[in-house]
Each structure stands twice: as C-alpha cells, then as structure tokens.
Amino acid sequence: MMSANKNSYLQLQTCVNPTLVNKAVRRAMRKTQFDPHDETPAAQRMTSMQPSLYGPCTDITRAALGFERLGLRHINRDINSEDNFVKLRAIHSLMDQVKMSENAMFLVSLNVTNKLIDLLPDKDPVVREKVCLILTMLGTYYQARARIMAKPIVIDHLMYLFMRDRKEIRYAAANCLQTLARSEAETIIRNDKLVENLIKMIKHEHEGIVLIHLETLAHLAEWNPEKPLKANAFKVMLKLILYAEDRITQAAMKCLTHLCKHPVGQKLADKYDLTRFLIPYIDSDNLHIIISTVGLMAYTTITTRAKWRVKEFIYYLSRRLIYLCIVHDIPVLQLQAMQVLINMCDCPDVREFMKVNLEKYIEVGIKIRTPEQWDGATEPRKYGLDVSHDYRTRYIDGVETVKNDTGDYVDSINVPNYLQRVRDTKEHLLKAMNLLPYGSRK
Template identity: 50%
Template sequence: MFCAEKNSYLQLVCAMEPRVINKAVDRAMGKKVLDLPCAKFHPLGLTSARPSIYAPHIDITRSRLGFGRVGLRLLNRDLHSPDYLIQLQAIHTMLDQVQISENAMFLINLNVVHRLTELLDSRDPVIREKVCIILTHLAGYYQGRQRISACPNLYFRLMWLCIRDKKEIRFAAAYTFRTLCRDRCACEAICKVDDLIENMLKIVQNEFTGIVLIHLKSMKNLFEYDPIVPLKANAFQVMFGLFKNSDPRIVSEAMECMSQLCKHDVGKILADKYDLTFFLRPYMKCDNYDVVMSAVGLLCYTTLTKRSKWRAKEVTRELTVTLMHLCHAPSMPLLQLRSIQALINLCDCPDIRKHVRQLWKRKVQLIMIRTHEEWDGTMETTSMGLETGHNYRTMCIELTETIKNDYGDNAEVVNVHSYLRRLQEKKNQLLKIIDSTPYS
C-alpha cells in the first residue's frame, strides 16, 4: 500500500486487503476514515509529514514494493519494467530510499548505477530529472563515486542533458557534476571525456545564473586537477570575461577558477599579458566580501612574476594601503593569510619593500591573530557552526568551512591549530622580508 508520509510503497506481500488494514488502524487511532488516498494530503497536516514531490498515478491496489532487502532488489529490477507506471513508481520510491545510508549502500552494491545510466536517455523528463537527483545522492558516497567512475558513458550523457535539456533537468545534471567533482578520481575520469571542458566553458557563457554558479564550482576542482586542458580551451579568456558579470557570486567563483589556472606557467604569462594585477584593484575594495576574498587570493598568484612586481611598483601606495587594511581583519583569518602572502610576494621588489619598511612596519607588527579558542573554523557564526561545536575537525560543511590542509590523505579535514600556526609563521616571514636588505 502507499504511505503518504514516506511517499513510498511499503507493503511487499499482504494476505489481507491493504485498504482494510488502513481503515482498521485509522479507527483504532480515532481518525476519520476517508476512502480517497489523496485525502491524506490534507492542507492542515504537518508540512514535514507531506512529501515535496508526490508519486504520480497512486494506486494502492498495485503496490508491491517494500523497504527490506527483498523489496530493494525488486525495486532495482522494476527500473526497467515494461509497465510505465511501475517504472515511474520505482523511480520515486528509490529517490526516497537513497536518503537512508544503509539502503543507498545496498543499492550501490546491486549496481543500480548501471541501470540509472540507461534511464538518462528516457523520453520522460520526470524520469531524467529524478535519475539525476538519485545519482547526486549516490555520488555522496565513496563507493558510489567509484561505481559512477566505472561508467564512462554517464559523463557524456550528463553533459548532453546540461546542453540540450530543460532548465530543471540542466540544474539537476549540473549539481550531479558538482558532487562528482569533489573526488579526484572522478575528476580524472571527467577530464578524459572528449570536449567536456570545452562544452562546460560554452555553457557558462549563455546559461542561467544558478546553473552557471554550479558549473563554476565544478570547474574549480577540474582546473585544480589538470589546468592544461582548460588552458588549451581558452578557459582563461572565458573566466576573464565573467569578471564583468553583474552577479558577485559568479565573479567570485570565476576568480577562484582563475586562481587555479594561474598556478600553471602559461596562466602566469597570460596574467601578465592581461595585466591582472592592475585589473584586480577595484575588486579588492568591493562591498561584497566573497569578491574581496577571491580577488586577494588571485592576487597571490598574479604577483609571482617579475613583470607583475615591477608593474605593481607603479601603484605601490594604493596596493599596500589596501592589503594592510585587509591584514587587520582578525575575524577573517583566511583573508589575513591571503593578504599577507600577497605582501610577501610584492616585497620581493626592492622599491616596494623599502616603502613597506618605512611606512608599514609598525602596522605589520600590530597584526592580531585569533587563538583557537576564539575561532571555531568558520568565517561567520552560523547555526550550523554552533551545532557542530568542537567537531569541526572531523565535519565538513560546504560554504562554511574555510580552511583545509595543502597535502596529505585528509586534505579536506579542518585543522584550526595548524592553520593559525601557519598564519603566525607568515606574519613572521613578512617581518623578516621587510627587514632584509639586497646584496651589495
């Protein structure tokens, strides 16, 4: 029978009429007996008890799926049922079951990814959208990403959905890519797909804002893994064009992608050619915090070449005043770290180093760094940060966690003590560079 609270078909085998059981339970609980299944979705019911997406064509007399291991096996089999109604019911029920980690792992072991990959070519847009959402949930598990990486055709079909399908399905497929790109093994498989990076660069130029934002987050991880392929596809010019976008979120993510490209020697040459050190000056004074953070992070890579240092000497006072102001932000340690690193790069130029030593040495010594008791590892106080408390070393909260290790097996794990120690070391390094003198 159909359970309105779970939006799933619970009963596997029942010797009694399911409607009789429902009526008996309702009478024992003192509820009014209603014959229509849709009456369960009464507007006065609890919002949390009503599913957000209702299963279509509810027919309690045809319900055969259950929650147990046997029911999940039947659910996996019914994904390719010749009966369209049974197939649609199986998709909706599986979307509910993958929310439970035990059932999701069992379905992954049943090779459900291979069956879902074939359903991406379905003619029904409802099935295509729900399959993308299910794959997103399965990609949250390491085993799920491994099974998805074993299906090279899946990436090609997802990219086809991102290019040609409806807006809702494009959004769901983009979010599936975003979840997969968090894993380096998946990034390796995605980068091997022909013309995938080129297609993503075309999409971000003519797509809706929300979808572009998700694709930029995916490309940031892809560019970090292999910047050579995007550089050959003119990704630098595309990201540079997004700097003029009206949405600050897109500008911030484009700068983060550009930072990954500037790690490569070709990216540094292009940064000098486009004069990014001069171009980033107004963005460092922007009202949006994310844009300032990304601009200073990009400046850390654009000021590594000799040409950029001598170019920055023309606006020494403006750059040093802005960076020194950003260094005195103890509530934002990541911004402090990036600003100090940019000053260290600029102080390689003797004229800039002399200017900083004469005017700003005392100000550098007064830079305040928070202690680990004063900082919970997040850039802002949120309800999510308050709930996690001191578990921030093992928990990962997207868009809230701000620090990660540069190397090691646990690169994504937050370590506040080592991060603050690194920030103190950078401050001491800046003071040491300011006091140094060139060889005679």
C-alpha cells in the same frame, strides 16, 4: 493503505491512483480529515509554481513501494520494467530510499548504479531528471561513486543532458556532474570534450546552472589547469567577474586562481594586467568577494613583471591589504593578504616604502586567532563557539574547509598548525621588508 510510520503504502503493487486509497479509507472510517496531498494542485501550491515535469498518478511526497530488503529488491527489479508506470513508481521510491545510508549501500551492492546509468538517455523526461537526482545522492558515497565512475559513459550521458535537454534536467545533470567532480576530477577530466562543452554552456545558460558549471570547472582546473587554458577559459572567467551576481563573481575568481597556478595562466595574468583589474574588488561589501580577490592576487603577483607593475599603485594596495588584516581576524584572509605583500616585497622600491610606512602597523596591529576561536573553514562566520570542536568530524553544507598546499594530507587541515602557519607568514613578511640588496650587505 498508507502507513504513517514508514511514510509509504504497505502494498507492493497497485494499479490504482495512490491518492484514491487514502480517500477510500477515510470515507470508510467516516473521517473528514483534510489532506493537502489529495487536493489539486499538488502540495497546495499555486498553479504557476507547478513544475513542468511531474510523475503521473504518483504522489510526489510519499513512496509507493514496500521497505526492508525484500522491498528494495523489488525496487531494483522494477527499474527495468517495460511498463513505464511501474518504472516511474520504482524510481520515485528509490529516490526516497537512497537518502538512508543503509538502504543506499544495499542498493549499491545490487548494482543499481549500472541500471541508473543506462536509464540516463531514457525517453521519459521524468525518468531522466529523477535518475540524475538519485545519482547525485549516491555520488556522496565512496562505494557508489567508484561504481559510477567505473562506467565512463556516464560523463557522456550527463554532458548530453546538460547541453541539449530542458532546463530542469540540465540543472539536475549539472549538479550530478559537480558532485562527482569533487572527488573524481582525475577521471572526469580525461573526457576530451567535457571542458570545452562546460565553457560553451557557461556563456549561454541560466544563472543557477552557470554557478554549478563554474564549481565543476574549478574542481577540474584544480587537478589539471592545462585543458581549461587551452579551451580559452581565462578570457571567459574575466568576463564573468564583471557579472552582477556576487556568487558568480566569486566562483569565476576561484577558477582563475587555479588557472594562475600554471605558468601559462601567470603570463596571461600579466598580459591582461589582472592585478590592476582586481583592485576595485578589494573594496567590495561582500567579504567572500574580498577573500576570493586576495587569494587570486597571491598568484597574480608572482612574476617579475607583475611585481614591478604593482609599484604604480603600491600606496593604496599595500595599505588596503594591511587594513584588511587588522580589521578582520579571519586566518584565511590574513594569510592570503600577507602572501600578496610578501610577493610585492621582491621589488626594492615597494619593500622600502612598506618598511618606512607600514612596519609598525604589521607588528602591532595584526592579531591572530586562537584555535578555540576558529573552526578551520573559509566561511567568515564563527562556527567554533557554536558547535564546539565537532567541526573536526562534522560536515557543514556550503562551508569550504581550508586545505594544505602540499603534503600527504592535502585535503585535511589541522587548526593549530594552520594558525601557526599564519604566525610564520607574519614573521616572514617582517623579514622580507627588512631584506637588503645583495651589494649593500656587509
């Protein structure tokens, strides 16, 4: 019988289609209640919207096993059942239970991750997809992630799935790998074939899966850009920047930013004249594209060749960057734009042009936020006033928190210190514009 409080059936095992239980109970109680879960198609969706993978005799919206520690032990035991129906029922219930942190930690202590990894190459496509989804949820916990990465074969299994399986499973496997790559890039990048296969799939994959692969590649390139550079990732990212979808363009620029931190990436940026290639994207209507473009320019203007190349279009580029700093008070954008201008000031002709024409606009026009007006995220929206100061301990999905470049706490940020860094960068820019050549100093 269905328990509405626990959203699950009270019995531990049943050989009957679970949806028939509710029908029998309501008929005995002479109730004419309409339940969309018992109708076809499931969840009252159109037939064309039905997924190609579904669990037979399983209500996708409700768990099928008991709860508490006894029920969790039963789930952990039934995962390895020889009966495919029992295995499917256990996996569906397991996916519901791992959403609760207490149950997830108890299941991790029962070594459920090892059993799930062994199920990745299962013959049933429903099992493969659901296992990828469960591992994605468990990958957000440190304890579970440590146990998953203790078996490096999981990377090979996921790599096989996102290369050879059907599109639903490819998406789930790519999402699982991207979740693990956020914190375990050091371990994942040791796989010899992973980076090459990621780049290979990026060229011929669906748009949503390409976006996930780009995020994974960005995490790996941030840790070690050498392998992506050897796999010809630079040319692939240049082509993806021209893609019509803004999210893919932004993700490709993020990957190129990490690649250009390496000396080889900077030489390739000079070879393909990347700074000139990025100028049209500064006028984009999407603010995220502008932030990504300026962040990439901060690394493409480091070399001497790039600085002298900038002199040919300094009139437009310098004015546009200062205009962005004045119109927008986003600290991330201001810091990156001023860093590009500082790099350009190493060229004497550029420095003289900026001092004569733009110095007063930098001193008076560029305004910097206060700590109460900013939440420490790269997202252009202003969360600070809405959520007070909860951003220091709160995770907002889809919003990337800014990171320190160096130090003991690279992944964290202190809002007042970051804003002070923006002020120091503004002062550094003014000093760089007023530098004199060595021979003219007194």
